[in-house]
Amino acid sequence: MEKQHNWPLWEIFIRSKQGLDHKHVGSLHAADAAMAIANARDVYTRRMEGISIWVVESKYVHASNPDEAESFYDPASDKVYRHPTFYDLPDELKHM
Amino acid sequence: MKAQHTIDYALHLADDALVLGHRNSEWTGHGPILEQDIALSNIALDLIGQARYLYQYAARLMNATAASGKPEVTEDILAYLRDSWDFRNCLLVEQTNGDWGRTVLRQFFFSAYQYYFYRELQQSRDTELAAIAEKSLKEVTYHLRWSSEWVIRLGDGTEESHTRMVAALDGLWMYTGELFLPADYERSLSPGGIAVDLAVIQPFWEERVREVLQEATLALPSAVAQKGGKQGRHTEQLGFLLAEMQFLQRAYPGCEW
Amino acid sequence: MTSASEMIFQDKVDQDIRIEPKDWMPEAYRKTLIRQISQHAHSEIVGMLPEANWITRAPSLRRKATLIAKVQDEAGHGLYLYSAAETLGVSREEMIGQLHSGKAKYSSIFNYPTITWADMGAIGWLVDGAAIMNQVPLCRASYGPYARAMVRVCKEESFHQRQGFEILLVLSKGSDAQQRMCQDAIDRWWWPSVMMFGPNDDSSPNTAQSMQWKIKRFTNDELRQKFIDVCAEQVKLLGMTLPDPQLRWNEERQHYDFGPIDWEEFWNVVNGNGPCNRQRLAARVEAHEEGVWVREAAMAHAEKKIQYGKTA
Numbered sequence: 146m147e148k149q150h151n152w153p154l155w156e157i158f159i160r161s162k163q164g165l166d167h168k169h170v171g172s173l174h175a176a177d178a179a180m181a182i183a184n185a186r187d188v189y190t191r192r193m194e195g196i197s198i199w200v201v202e203s204k205y206v207h208a209s210n211p212d213e214a215e216s217f218y219d220p221a222s223d224k225v226y227r228h229p230t231f232y233d234l235p236d237e238l239k240h241m
Numbered sequence: 242m243k244a245q246h247t248i249d250y251a252l253h254l255a256d257d258a259l260v261l262g263h264r265n266s267e268w269t270g271h272g273p274i275l276e277q278d279i280a281l282s283n284i285a286l287d288l289i290g291q292a293r294y295l296y297q298y299a300a301r302l303m304n305a306t307a308a309s310g311k312p313e314v315t316e317d318i319l320a321y322l323r324d325s326w327d328f329r330n331c332l333l334v335e336q337t338n339g340d341w342g343r344t345v346l347r348q349f350f351f352s353a354y355q356y357y358f359y360r361e362l363q364q365s366r367d368t369e370l371a372a373i374a375e376k377s378l379k380e381v382t383y384h385l386r387w388s389s390e391w392v393i394r395l396g397d398g399t400e401e402s403h404t405r406m407v408a409a410l411d412g413l414w415m416y417t418g419e420l421f422l423p424a425d426y427e428r429s430l431s432p433g434g435i436a437v438d439l440a441v442i443q444p445f446w447e448e449r450v451r452e453v454l455q456e457a458t459l460a461l462p463s464a465v466a467q468k469g470g471k472q473g474r475h476t477e478q479l480g481f482l483l484a485e486m487q488f489l490q491r492a493y494p495g496c497e498w
Numbered sequence: 499m500t501s502a503s504e505m506i507f508q509d510k511v512d513q514d515i516r517i518e519p520k521d522w523m524p525e526a527y528r529k530t531l532i533r534q535i536s537q538h539a540h541s542e543i544v545g546m547l548p549e550a551n552w553i554t555r556a557p558s559l560r561r562k563a564t565l566i567a568k569v570q571d572e573a574g575h576g577l578y579l580y581s582a583a584e585t586l587g588v589s590r591e592e593m594i595g596q597l598h599s600g601k602a603k604y605s606s607i608f609n610y611p612t613i614t615w616a617d618m619g620a621i622g623w624l625v626d627g628a629a630i631m632n633q634v635p636l637c638r639a640s641y642g643p644y645a646r647a648m649v650r651v652c653k654e655e656s657f658h659q660r661q662g663f664e665i666l667l668v669l670s671k672g673s674d675a676q677q678r679m680c681q682d683a684i685d686r687w688w689w690p691s692v693m694m695f696g697p698n699d700d701s702s703p704n705t706a707q708s709m710q711w712k713i714k715r716f717t718n719d720e721l722r723q724k725f726i727d728v729c730a731e732q733v734k735l736l737g738m739t740l741p742d743p744q745l746r747w748n749e750e751r752q753h754y755d756f757g758p759i760d761w762e763e764f765w766n767v768v769n770g771n772g773p774c775n776r777q778r779l780a781a782r783v784e785a786h787e788e789g790v791w792v793r794e795a796a797m798a799h800a801e802k803k804i805q806y807g808k809t810a
Contacts, residue, residue: 151591152274152793154584171647172581173276174590176394176796177803183387184276187283188574208520263554266562269569270550271781273789275543275577282570289563296559317558341792397802398795405791489557489615496673498557498615498665 155181156206157189158199167199175200242429247367248302249329249426250436252319253471255295256330259320260479261351262288263486264338273341280387284348287380294373296320321490325479329424332470333416335479342395342402343409349388350413353449354420355381357442366434389453396457403458410454410462418466420446427471511712516642519585527711530704532586533602534713535644536593539579541605542572544597544778548612549621557615561665565618568658575651582643598783600770607694609772616669616676616683622662624684624691624729630655631725632695635715644713663732670736684733685741692756693764695722723753730754 152174158167170189175181181200190196265285272278296316303314333351338344359381362374395402421443423431430436454461469475489498500508503522510517517523546569553569556562580590596602607625612618633655636648669680696718699705708714716724730747733740744757766772 151589152797154590171578171643172584173577174274175276176793177800179390180276180796183390184280187280188276188577259559263562266553266566269553269566270546270573271785271788273785273792275573275580277792278546279570279573279577282566282573286563286566286570289559289566293559293563320559321557340788394796394799395792398799399791401791402795402798485554488555493673493675496557496676497668497671498561 152176154203155185155200156203157181157185158201159185159189160197162193162196167197172203243433243435244302244306246426246429247435248299248306249424250430251295251299251302251370253329253424253426255292255299255319256328257334257351258288258295259292260328260330260482261334261347262286262292263482264334264336265344265348267338268344277341281344284384284387287377287384291373291377291380292320294376298369298373317490321487325475325483326473328475328479328483329471329473330475330479331416331419332467332476333413333420335470335476335482336413336416337478339409339412340405341391342405343412345388345391345395346406346409347413348384349392349453350417350420350450352381352384352388353446353453354442356385357445357449358437361437361442364434365436370435392453392459393457396454396459406457406459410459414462415464415467417450418464419468419470422466422468422471424471508710511640511710514638514640514712516645517640518642526707527713528586530708530711531641531644531713532583532588534708535579535583535586535647536588536596537603537605539576539583539593540597540602541608542576542579544604544608544782545625546572546576547778547781548608548610548774549618551612552615552618555615556618561618564661568622568661571654571658575647575654578647578650579644582641582647585643594786598779598786600779603768605694606764606767606772607690608778609767609774610687610690611773614679614683616666616679617687619662619665619669619680620683620687622658622660623666623732624662624687625694626655626659626662627729628691628694628725630659631721636713638712638715640712663736666736666738670738680736681738684736684738688741689760689763690767692722692726693759693767695719695725697761697764726756727754 154172156172157170159170160167173184175184182198185198262285265281269282296319300314359374359378363371365371396406421439423439427436431438549569556565639645666680669676699717699719742757746755748755
């Protein structure tokens with residue numbers, strides 16, 4: 146059995162000390178939420194104090210794009226990225 | 242006497258931080274995943290920062306007590322121009338990195354020590370040391386959490402990671418005893434409230450280590466404590482480390498960089 | 499005949515309206531961006547290695563700390579860029595696989611060896627300098643995540659260049675050996691830095707399309723000329739020379755004329771025959787393979803934690 150060794154992707158949201166809300170700043174790979182938060186602190190805040198960090202596994206973020214004309218908005222595709230590669234596909238579908 | 246002991250003490254703490262910071266920095270560019278490369282480099286930077294404050298303090302003290310006309314001592318003179326018999330770091334920090342497991346375990350043992358140590362040192366009668374302790378405690382709190390999580394992940398991960406952690410424990414445990422064996426300069430400074438009384442923090446360290454190793458499904462080892470680092474008697478590792486670190490300053494003496 | 503979606507897409511690009519991950523985009527745009535962004539990311543990661551070489555030998559505590567910080571920044575830049583590329587539907591694992599197999603390229607400058615401390619200065623001044631010239635215009639690239647990553651990168655990059663120049667400045671005022679070290683490093687890093695801007699415009703068939711898509715804002719030759727003009731002035735502050743006997747200010751063109759680039763060397767290095775290609779790749783492959791057990795263990799533990807009933 147092939148051991149899982151690719152860590153999932155997490156989306157990172159940061160609220161700065163003076164900020165009012167969390168801003169999406171990018172993503173990173175981590176094995177679990179604790180690691181994702183620690184990594185986000187290292188990478189996206191450079192260890193500044195008083196910062197609030199939210200991490201969400203990318204697969205759990207759902208998105209819509211209301212500005213798009215209806216014919217371009219595929220309601221079935223509500224994932225945060227348009228392109229499907231990072232989803233958990235069953236092994237048989239991996240080369241799709 | 243007190244002044245000399247305070248200098249020795251500051252150098253001991255600075256050497257600990259510099260040597261471990263240096264070791265951690267050897268991983269830069271070679272970590273098991275990008276995010277962790279960044280994390281460990283951050284820890285290295287924190288430690289080197291602590292070392293600099295402590296060397297600068299030691300240098301100030303040395304310059305204040307020195308006979309006039311003697312050349313000024315700087316942080317770089319202390320870091321780059323002393324030979325291993327004058328370095329006072331504990332043996333634990335000079336051990337080679339080995340694999341990621343050995344590196345995180347070494348960090349855990351040392352960060353747990355630093356955490357309780359700086360917590361006490363904040364109350365030092367020496368205001369400079371107290372200030373350095375307060376500043377460093379925040380970083381060390383993070384180092385302790387980071388390294389504890391890794392020891393647990395690897396101890397209670399896969400069979401292979403567990404085996405590697407057992408090997409790491411086997412290689413490093415013998416160096417942990419020295420952390421709580423006070424050197425002469427520590428024994429002379431702690432009754433006066435300048436240095437930390439290591440006997441006070443040792444039980445906290447032991448409890449924390451017990452907790453984390455248990456969660457990591459690792460057995461607490463036993464070993465005869467290796468010592469001598471605080472007195473300048475080091476393992477074979479330090480010589481190689483200093484040869485590399487000090488090369489340029491030694492090859493081109495008296496230059497600005 | 500262009501489809502409606504292509505027209506809307508190009509219209510957005512022309513108006514400097516950012517393209518975001520959920521937007522429709524031509525497949526060729528997506529593929530080109532993936533290649534460009536991932537190769538940029540690979541360059542940052544591989545670029546850590548020549549400088550990391552000197553961390554343990556940095557000659558002062560201040561230099562030690564700032565060099566670690568610089569190399570760590572580069573790791574961070576790689577991460578921002580991999581993150582931007584992943585929004586286009588490629589995974590980190592795939593990209594790393596392409597790098598390690600040799601399928602994906604990285605900037606050929608990093609295939610040169612760092613053999614003296616002065617190389618740290620030359621890299622900061624010249625290599626980061628060239629990178630900045632390339633990166634600042636990309637802050638206005640058409641693809642949102644890429645542009646935003648570039649803004650982050652640029653904020654940190656200018657510190658790197660200043661640091662590099664300062665290293666050389668101190669050497670240039672130092673002992674005979676240090677001055678020699680300084681000139682020697684400049685002599686070795688100048689032409690490879692000039693080559694960083696890629697082939698001449700007339701040998702770059704993709705430039706036109708990339709510029710229309712606004713994932714490239716200036717041509718190779720334009721950026722190269724700008725770089726040479728700036729460095730030709732800055733080198734005077736060091737009291738050093740650039741190793742180009744044909745370097746001369748041209749009053750008519752209002753630019754510096756410069757000597758011929760050795761394209762044979764360029765293509766040799768790009769094609770894997772530079773001084774350090776094999777070592778650089780081997781180091782990355784080794785780090786990755788040595789890390790398998792670590793990554794596996796972390797995932798295994800994460801799964802166990804869920805089973806133990808704790809929240810992650």
